[in-house]
Amino acid sequence: MDLNTEYDVVVIGSGLAGLTGANQLAKWGRRVLLLEQQPNLGGLAAWFRRRGGHVFDVSLHGFPFGMKKSCRKYWNQKITDSIIQLSRIRLDNPQFNITSSFELGDLTRLLIEHFRVPPEMVDRFFRRLKEMEFYSESSQTTRELLEESFPGRSDVHRLLMEPITYANGSTPEDPAITFGIVFSNFLNRGVYTFQGGTDNLVREMRLELENNGVHIRNRARAEKILVKQGKIAGITVGGQEIRCRAVLSNANLLHTILNLVGKEYFSPSYLDLAGSVRMSGSSCQVYLGIREGEEVPDFADLLFTSTLPHYDPAALSAKEVTSQSFSFYSPKIRPGHNRYTIVASSNARWDDWAHLSDEEYQADKQRLIGKTIANLERYLPGITDKIDHREAATPRTFARYTGHLLGASFGTKFEGLKVSQDISREIGGLFHTGSVGIIMSGWLGTVNYGVIVAHSLEVFLGSPSRGDQGGIHEI
Numbered sequence: 001m002d003l004n005t006e007y008d009v010v011v012i013g014s015g016l017a018g019l020t021g022a023n024q025l026a027k028w029g030r031r032v033l034l035l036e037q038q039p040n041l042g043g044l045a046a047w048f049r050r051r052g053g054h055v056f057d058v059s060l061h062g063f064p065f066g067m068k069k070s071c072r073k074y075w076n077q078k079i080t081d082s083i084i085q086l087s088r089i090r091l092d093n094p095q096f097n098i099t100s101s102f103e104l105g106d107l108t109r110l111l112i113e114h115f116r117v118p119p120e121m122v123d124r125f126f127r128r129l130k131e132m133e134f135y136s137e138s139s140q141t142t143r144e145l146l147e148e149s150f151p152g153r154s155d156v157h158r159l160l161m162e163p164i165t166y167a168n169g170s171t172p173e174d175p176a177i178t179f180g181i182v183f184s185n186f187l188n189r190g191v192y193t194f195q196g197g198t199d200n201l202v203r204e205m206r207l208e209l210e211n212n213g214v215h216i217r218n219r220a221r222a223e224k225i226l227v228k229q230g231k232i233a234g235i236t237v238g239g240q241e242i243r244c245r246a247v248l249s250n251a252n253l254l255h256t257i258l259n260l261v262g263k264e265y266f267s268p269s270y271l272d273l274a275g276s277v278r279m280s281g282s283s284c285q286v287y288l289g290i291r292e293g294e295e296v297p298d299f300a301d302l303l304f305t306s307t308l309p310h311y312d313p314a315a316l317s318a319k320e321v322t323s324q325s326f327s328f329y330s331p332k333i334r335p336g337h338n339r340y341t342i343v344a345s346s347n348a349r350w351d352d353w354a355h356l357s358d359e360e361y362q363a364d365k366q367r368l369i370g371k372t373i374a375n376l377e378r379y380l381p382g383i384t385d386k387i388d389h390r391e392a393a394t395p396r397t398f399a400r401y402t403g404h405l406l407g408a409s410f411g412t413k414f415e416g417l418k419v420s421q422d423i424s425r426e427i428g429g430l431f432h433t434g435s436v437g438i439i440m441s442g443w444l445g446t447v448n449y450g451v452i453v454a455h456s457l458e459v460f461l462g463s464p465s466r467g468d469q470g471g472i473h474e475i
C-alpha cells in the first residue's frame, strides 16, 4: 500500500497501547497511519517461531480480568471470548508452598486458614485497597502499607508483593497507590490469558485495524517527529516526510522526547521533570521447547519459585538467578497446536548484561539456561530429556527489539506518568502512550492508557465530547 502524504494522526509503535489508540481514533473517523519498526505488530506482546514447530510467547503470562471488559469495549467480541482464566498459580519458596487462583475469595481463605491471619485484619486490608483513591495526596509506600496492615508478617508481605514484583517490576518503595490499583485489578477475579496465543491475538487486532481503515506499515522506523512553531507538523520515515496534525508516540517516553523530537523543543522545567524519570527494571527469559510427541505433566499454569529466604526485590533481579516464574503452555492454550513450551522469566538489571564481551554474553546466557533447566527439574524430574529447543533473552534483547532505554520491560516508574501526560502541553498535537507509571503498564494498563490518550488526542483534533469518555479513575 502506498502511503498518503498526509494523515490526521501518525501512531509511532504498535505495542498494545499504540494498537488500541490507533484503533480508537480510526473508529472515530480519523485518518490514521500506524508505523512499526519490527516485522510484527504487538511490541512486547511478541511471539516467535523456531524449528521443530515451536511457537514461543514472550509476555503472555497473565493479565487481570479487566482485559475482558477493555477488549469488549475497544476491540471486539471474538478477542474477548478467547480470554480464559489460569486457575492454578503456585508459589513455592522457603516460607510457603501454596496454589491459588488469586481471586479475592481464595486469597482470603489462604490468608486466614494457611497464614493464620485474623479474619478482621484481612477484611480491613482488602477494604483499604478498595478505598484507595488515585488522586489522594498520600505519600505512603507499599512497604508502609503492608507493615501497617500485617505487622511483622514477612511471609504475608511476600505472598502479596512477590507476584507483583514479577508482574511489573515494582518494589515496596513505590507508592502504595500503585500496589492498590494493580493488586485490586488482579485479585478481584484472578489471572487470565489469551487462548490461541499472542500471534492469534495480534492477527485479530490487525484485521480490526484494517477494517477500520488504519494504514499499517511494518519495518517502518519513524526517524523524526517534526515540530513547527510549537506544533506537530509531521514525521519522517525512510527519508520520506509525512504531514499530520498529531502524533501518538508509543515509543519509549524518553526516546520520544530526546531523540524523536529533540530537547530543544521542550521547556527547561519539563526537561527537568523528564530528567528525573527512572526506567523500570528489565527481564531475562529462557524459552524451552518440548520435543514433538512428549507431554508436560499438568501441575500448574504459572509457577513462582524462589530459593531466597525472604522477599527481597533487589535479589529478585540478581544475575545469579534465585527466583523465576515459569509459564506452561499446553495445547489447551493453543488449541490445534499439539505442542508444549515452557517460558521462564526473571527480573534483571541492564548493567549486569549490557557491557559483556560477545564471548561472556554467550557464556552467561548458556549458564542462565542451565540453571533454569536445573530449577525446573526440581518440579518436573526428567524434563531435560524432553527439551529439544533452548534459548535465552536478556535486557539487551528487549532493548534491541523495542528501542526501550535500559531494556525496560514495564516502561517507567511512577513519575513517568505525569511526564507522559504533560507532553501535549509542551507541543501542540504531540501525545505519548505506552507503559508508564507502573499502573499504565502490562497488557491491561497499556490497552487502557491507549484509549485514555486517544480521547485526549481526539479532543485536540476537535471533538470535545470524546473527552469525557476515559480517565485514570476508570481503570
Ligand SMILES: Cc1cc2nc3c(=O)[nH]c(=O)nc-3n(C[C@H](O)[C@H](O)[C@H](O)COP(=O)(O)OP(=O)(O)OC[C@H]3O[C@@H](n4cnc5c(N)ncnc54)[C@H](O)[C@@H]3O)c2cc1C
Pocket (backbone or CB within 6 Å): 012, 013, 014, 015, 016, 017, 018, 035, 036, 037, 038, 042, 043, 044, 045, 058, 059, 060, 061, 062, 063, 167, 220, 221, 222, 223, 250, 251, 252, 283, 284, 285, 345, 398, 401, 402, 403, 404, 408, 409, 410, 411, 433, 434, 435, 441, 442, 443, 444, 446
Ligand atoms: C519478559 C516480559 C514479560 C511480560 N509479561 C507480562 C505479563 O505476563 N502480563 C502483562 O500484563 N504484561 C507483561 N509484560 C509487560 C507488557 O508486555 C508491556 O507492558 C506491554 O506489552 C507494553 O506495551 P506498550 O504499548 O507500552 O508498547 P511496547 O510493547 O513497548 O511496544 C512499543 C513499540 O514501539 C515500536 N517503536 C519504538 N520506536 C519506534 C519508531 N521510532 N518507529 C516505529 N516503531 C517504533 C517498538 O518496536 C515496539 O513495537 C511483560 C514484559 C516483558 C518484557
